[in-house]
Amino acid sequence: MSRLVAWLCLRLRTVTALFLVYVVALSFIPVIHQLFIAQNSWLGYGTGAYAFQGPSYFVLFNDPYDGSSKPNIHVNPSFAPNERISLVEFSDWTSYVDGYNMFNDFNATFRLVSPTMLDIIYTRPGLTLHKLIDCSSPNYIAVKFVATKEVTAHFELWKWLLTDVNGVTEQNASKPTVIGNATSIHFTFTDQSTSASGTGEISLSRIPTAIEVWPFEHGFNRVTVDFINSEMTFSVSGTVNAVGQSSPYWSYNDLPYVLPLIAIIVVSIYLWFERHAEQDKTRPSRSRR
Numbered sequence: 273m274s275r276l277v278a279w280l281c282l283r284l285r286t287v288t289a290l291f292l293v294y295v296v297a298l299s300f301i302p303v304i305h306q307l308f309i310a311q312n313s314w315l316g317y318g319t320g321a322y323a324f325q326g327p328s329y330f331v332l333f334n335d336p337y338d339g340s341s342k343p344n345i346h347v348n349p350s351f352a353p354n355e356r357i358s359l360v361e362f363s364d365w366t367s368y369v370d371g372y373n374m375f376n377d378f379n380a381t382f383r384l385v386s387p388t389m390l391d392i393i394y395t396r397p398g399l400t401l402h403k404l405i406d407c408s409s410p411n412y413i414a415v416k417f418v419a420t421k422e423v424t425a426h427f428e429l430w431k432w433l434l435t436d437v438n439g440v441t442e443q444n445a446s447k448p449t450v451i452g453n454a455t456s457i458h459f460t461f462t463d464q465s466t467s468a469s470g471t472g473e474i475s476l477s478r479i480p481t482a483i484e485v486w487p488f489e490h491g492f493n494r495v496t497v498d499f500i501n502s503e504m505t506f507s508v509s510g511t512v513n514a515v516g517q518s519s520p521y522w523s524y525n526d527l528p529y530v531l532p533l534i535a536i537i538v539v540s541i542y543l544w545f546e547r548h549a550e551q552d553k554t555r556p557s558r559s560r561r
Contacts, residue, residue, distance in 0.1 A: 292539045313387035314407070320382050324392055324407045330356045331405065331413055333390060337366035339375035341393075343405050345413050349468060349512035358431065358464050359472050359510045362415060366428040366494075367399060369394075369419070399423070412475075412509035416448060418481035419502045426498050429474070429506075433491040438462040442487045450484045455484060463512065472510030477503070 314322045321335040322347040328348055334341040364375035372378065378394035378401070385391050388408040396517040399420060406414040417425070435441065435458045437539040440451050457474040480499040485492045497506075 279443075292542070294346050295534070296539055298533045299531040312391050312407075314555065316383055316384075320380070322382070322386070322458050324390075324405075326407055326410060328367045328410055329359075329407070329413050333392070333405065336466075338379055339363065342374075342403070345415075345508050346468065347472075347510045349466070349470075349514070350512040351512075353467075355466065357466060357468065357470065359470075360474065360508055363428050363430050363494075366486075368426045369423050370399065370512060371424070372399075374401075380405055384403070384517055412507045414505055414507045416477075416505040417503065422500065422502045424498075424500050425503075426496060427506075428494055428496045430494045431459070431461060431472075432493055433464075433489065434459050434461050434485070434493070434495070435491045437485045437492055437495060438483075438487060442491055445492075446484055447485055448484055448486050450482050452483055454483065455479055459495070462494065463490075466512075466514070468512050468514050470510055470512035474508075475507040477505035477507075480504075 282309075286338050290529075302306045305550065312324075312326055314324050316374045318335050319337075319560075322333045324331040330346040332341050332346070333343040333545050340361065340363055343364045344361040345359045345458070347355055347359045349355055364373075371376075374394060378396050381393045381395075383391050383393070385404070388406065390405045392403040394403065396467060401423070402416075402418040404414075404416040404418065406416065419425075419426075431549065436441050438451050438457060440449065445451070455476045455478070457476070459472050459474075460469065474495075476497070478499060478501055480497050482496075482498045484496045484498075486496070497504075
């Protein structure tokens, strides 16, 4: 009988140990998915909506029923690597090709060229336009427009809130102002939600006909780029630095990293109580001897 009880206790200990290992292993699934599966590839969700998570940038492309975030490029700040701060947003609502609105006047379809490249195909009679979003580089996100013929294009890039664009501030550009036709757009910004400031750069593959800034509440909220060509590539990069960040920064995106820690702490507490419970059981038997 005593052997049976000992065998059952051993089996119970084995099952308990396996269950504890299972709980800890299970807690690592979200972080493994985020680090190795969900990163560095486009993931589709909903109808025609995609997201890309890389080590430095997060890119969102909205569904066909929304003309915003086409795409919206976010930077992952070093002080909070799981936080996403919008760097620049391409808007189909306010962009035009040959006078036709990209959201209302084109039919858009989608296909994945590769795990890191999304191709959005805009079509209307007599014109096809490809918008290729290439996330293969860790240093920048490339948004390339390729048309089947030479077009007159007006693209709008939004950001709340730009404080300086190519050295131009709201103080010396209180109304929509053409700032030139350079192939590089440098800007600074302040993110209100995180009290962080940042810098960004948009490199253009060709010289545009005009670059214009639009003032809005102590800064600029958009930059427009006009060009006449069949191709144009916007290479977007940026960084964010913490400003007055005294307390630890928390984001719900940190949850996959917190779950394993919680599981290990809970299991450790359980093992500690079990060990002390066994010690309390053995003390009376030792005293009788």
